[in-house]
Amino acid sequence: xxxxxxxxxxxxxxxxxxxxxxxxxxxxxxxxxxxxxxxxxxxxxxxxxxxxxxxxxxxxxxxxxxxxxxxxxxxxxxxxxxxxxxxxxxxxxxxxxxxxxxxxxxxxxxxxxxxxxxxxxxxxxxxxxxxxxxxxxxxxxxxxxxxxxxxxxxxxxxxxxxxxxxxxxxxxxxxxxxxxxxxxxxxxxxxxxxxxxxxxxxxxxxxxxxxxxxxxxxxxxxxxxxxxxxxxxxxxxxxxxxxxxxxxxxxxxxxxxxxxxxxxxxxxxxxxxxxxxxxxxxxxxxxxxxxxxxxxxxxxxxxxxxxxxxxxxxxxxxxxxxxxxxxxxxxxxxxxxxxxxxxxxxxxxxxxxxxxxxxxxxxxx
Amino acid sequence: xxxxxxxxxxxxxxxxxxxxxxxxxxxxxxxxxxxxxxxxxxxxxxxxxxxxxxxxxxxxxxxxxxxxxxxxxxxxxxxxxxxxxxxxxxxxxxxxxxxxxxxxxxxxxxxxxxxxxxxxxxxxxxxxxxxxxxxxxxxxxxxxxxxxxxxxxxxxxxxxxxxxxxxxxxxxxxxxxxxxxxxxxxxxxxxxxxxxxxxxxxxxxxxxxxxxxxxxxxxxxxxxxxxxxxxxxxxxxxxxxxxxxxxxxxxxxxxxxxxxxxxxxxxxxxxx
Numbered sequence: 001x002x003x004x005x006x007x008x009x010x011x012x013x014x015x016x017x018x019x020x021x022x023x024x025x026x027x028x029x030x031x032x033x034x035x036x037x038x039x040x041x042x043x044x045x046x047x048x049x050x051x052x053x054x055x056x057x058x059x060x061x062x063x064x065x066x067x068x069x070x071x072x073x074x075x076x077x078x079x080x081x082x083x084x085x086x087x088x089x090x091x092x093x094x095x096x097x098x099x100x101x102x103x104x105x106x107x108x109x110x111x112x113x114x115x116x117x118x119x120x121x122x123x124x125x126x127x128x129x130x131x132x133x134x135x136x137x138x139x140x141x142x143x144x145x146x147x148x149x150x151x152x153x154x155x156x157x158x159x160x161x162x163x164x165x166x167x168x169x170x171x172x173x174x175x176x177x178x179x180x181x182x183x184x185x186x187x188x189x190x191x192x193x194x195x196x197x198x199x200x201x202x203x204x205x206x207x208x209x210x211x212x213x214x215x216x217x218x219x220x221x222x223x224x225x226x227x228x229x230x231x232x233x234x235x236x237x238x239x240x241x242x243x244x245x246x247x248x249x250x251x252x253x254x255x256x257x258x259x260x261x262x263x264x265x266x267x268x269x270x271x272x273x274x275x276x277x278x279x280x281x282x283x284x285x286x287x288x289x290x291x292x293x294x295x296x297x298x299x300x301x302x303x304x305x306x307x308x309x310x311x312x313x314x315x316x317x318x319x320x321x322x323x324x325x326x327x328x329x330x331x332x333x334x335x336x337x338x339x340x341x342x343x344x345x346x347x348x349x350x351x352x353x354x355x356x357x358x359x360x361x362x363x364x365x
Numbered sequence: 366x367x368x369x370x371x372x373x374x375x376x377x378x379x380x381x382x383x384x385x386x387x388x389x390x391x392x393x394x395x396x397x398x399x400x401x402x403x404x405x406x407x408x409x410x411x412x413x414x415x416x417x418x419x420x421x422x423x424x425x426x427x428x429x430x431x432x433x434x435x436x437x438x439x440x441x442x443x444x445x446x447x448x449x450x451x452x453x454x455x456x457x458x459x460x461x462x463x464x465x466x467x468x469x470x471x472x473x474x475x476x477x478x479x480x481x482x483x484x485x486x487x488x489x490x491x492x493x494x495x496x497x498x499x500x501x502x503x504x505x506x507x508x509x510x511x512x513x514x515x516x517x518x519x520x521x522x523x524x525x526x527x528x529x530x531x532x533x534x535x536x537x538x539x540x541x542x543x544x545x546x547x548x549x550x551x552x553x554x555x556x557x558x559x560x561x562x563x564x565x566x567x568x569x570x571x572x573x574x575x576x577x578x579x580x581x582x583x584x585x586x587x588x589x590x591x592x593x594x595x596x597x598x599x600x601x602x603x604x605x606x607x608x609x610x611x612x613x614x615x616x617x618x619x620x621x622x623x624x625x626x627x628x629x630x631x632x633x634x635x636x637x
Contacts, residue, residue, distance in 0.1 A: 022467055023463065023466060023467050025462075025463065049466045049467055051462065051466065053459070053492070054489070054491075054492035055488060057456070057459075057489075058459040058462075058488065058489055058492065059459075061452065061456035061459035061460050061463070061489070062459045062460070062462050062463035062466075063463060064453075064456075064459075064460055064463060065432070065450065065452075065459065065460030065461060065462060065463025065464040066463035066464065066466065066467045067463070068450045068463075069463070069464050069467055069468050069471075071463075071468075073463060073467070087453055088456070091453050095450075095451075198430050198450055198464070199430075199448065199468060199471070200427050200428045200429065200430060200447075200448055200468075200471050201426070201427050201429075201446070201447055201448050202427040202428070206442075206445075206446055206447055206448050206449065207448050207449075208442045208448070208449050208450070208451070209449075209450045209451065210433075210442065210449075210450070211451060212439060212440075
């Protein structure tokens with residue numbers, strides 16, 4: 001298939017369409033609005049559902065309703081809108097219905113700004129609402145990867161009956177890149193829809209989708225089941241990319257747009273004699289703990305780079321468990337770190353954690 | 366979590382009685398055999414029955430998807446023999462929108478209290494009506510938050526004492542009670558908006574007809590239909606069941622007049 005030039009937000013929308021989304025519910029917010037606009041034309045063209053809702057609260061509850069009926073439903077938003085959706089995400093998680101949400105992150109807290117940011121890491125990975133649960137969170141680094149992850153999102157959400165969040169930042173949403181679009185997946189047949197879906201009790205017992213369990217033992221049982229499912233997801237769905245790690249002494253750890261910037265840093269660092277590699281988590285939840293723990297034994301130090309105050313940093317520290325030093329460089333409020341400043345931070349790390357011999361050499365030579 | 370309830374148990378009707386054709390009263394198929402948890406004298410159970418009767422009469426039970434609210438009727442799905450989902454507080458019209466838009470051949474209704482519909486879910490109901498969502502809404506107005514034990518609701522009357530308006534509702538502090546039927550009637554997307562009650566035989570019969578009409582407008586694709594019920598809450602009103610029905614008739618009705626607030630010509634043609 002030929003490569004076409006796609007804008008990130010529109011590419012994600014079209015990938016969801018090709019992936020079989022039957023209903024889109026959303027609310028305008030920069031920097032994801034092109035996604036909603038694209039859907040407003042594309043969905044009716046295919047006889048599918050598009051609604052611009054009165055709020056993000058309503059959007060996510062429309063998704064919840066459609067998903068309870070077994071339809072492939074999605075919404076998209078940006079950070080402040082995702083905050084408003086936390087209620088619905090919690091209900092969706094407790095009810096165990098599959099759904100897709102796209103978060104094109106912007107600077108916060110508060111109204112913040114409309115520049116790219118990664119400061120929703122905690123709010124999308126840690127819980128995304130009240131109660132004990134995690135959505136599956138996937139962070140693309142390129143438009144092509146955003147397309148591929150979105151295309152795979154519904155089968156993944158349906159496999160585990162959970163929410164899948166595509167977490168990208170404003171720069172990925174706004175940039176244009178050549179990419180290949182997958183073929184249009186055929187719509188779900190009636191037989192393929194969940195055996196739990198509320199579609200009218202025609203010749204069968206009624207079905208109920210609820211997140212209410214007044215008896216504490218019943219609710220604890222649900223929680224135990226959810227935890228078992230989450231452990232299964234952790235065991236099977238960890239995704240990451242490694243770049244130049246085989247002989248590296250120092251490791252950059254970064255996701256999304258910064259993960260991509262860090263590839264440039266690896267190339268420039270190596271040109272200057274720094275043996276540096278990159279570990280780029282693609283699944284933010286489940287976080288690729290196991291592989292990073294292994295790598296922790298290989299490196300002198302890691303430098304975590306994020307467009308926030310150090311959120312994924314906590315997961316890296318948990319994974320590495322003190323086996324090697326973990327340092328952090330981040331920009332906040334919508335500032336995007338440039339390769340030069342990351343490289344400078346990396347040089348500082350390399351200097352601090354150099355071997356004694358190297359230090360002596362540097363001192364006297 | 367999703368659970369499949371078993372088939373309803375067979376109706377306990379003597380075959381011989383059936384053969385004699387002497388059955389004058391039976392549980393509607395759309396109603397389950399579960400005992401409700403409602404307080405004595407509460408009219409939720411009666412309204413459930415009217416909705417179930419209407420579903421049976423229209424032969425739509427196997428096409429219905431109910432959206433339960435947060436409030437006293439949160440367990441509504443246990444009392445109906447239809448597919449059902451449980452919404453977050455106030456979000457029933459949004460969930461119903463998602464269900465109905467993806468399954469337009471189904472009959473979707475929400476059942477919401479005054480806190481659910483007029484306070485926390487005010488945006489959702491107004492915009493569902495504004496979009497002309499083809500759903501039916503049953504709005505239970507009993508002028509208090511029942512489940513949380515009787516706090517002031519958006520529909521609490523002026524002067525009414527509740528656990529969160531202990532000196533009585535007053536305009537300076539709390540503002541005015543909201544007349545939702547009148548508000549929704551002003552939206553072009555709504556095709557049928559009426560206020561009914563169930564305080565005596567006559568009003569019960571009128572209410573039943575309104576429920577049937579509401580479903581009929583949905584079957585005809587006319588847009589949003591809403592039946593508001595003035596309903597009793599003897600427990601939180603601190604009244605006997607009989608006093609509570611009297612308070613609806615004597616007090617509530619004067620602020621919330623019963624009547625038809627919007628019946629489009631197309632809806633009029635369908636009236637039961």
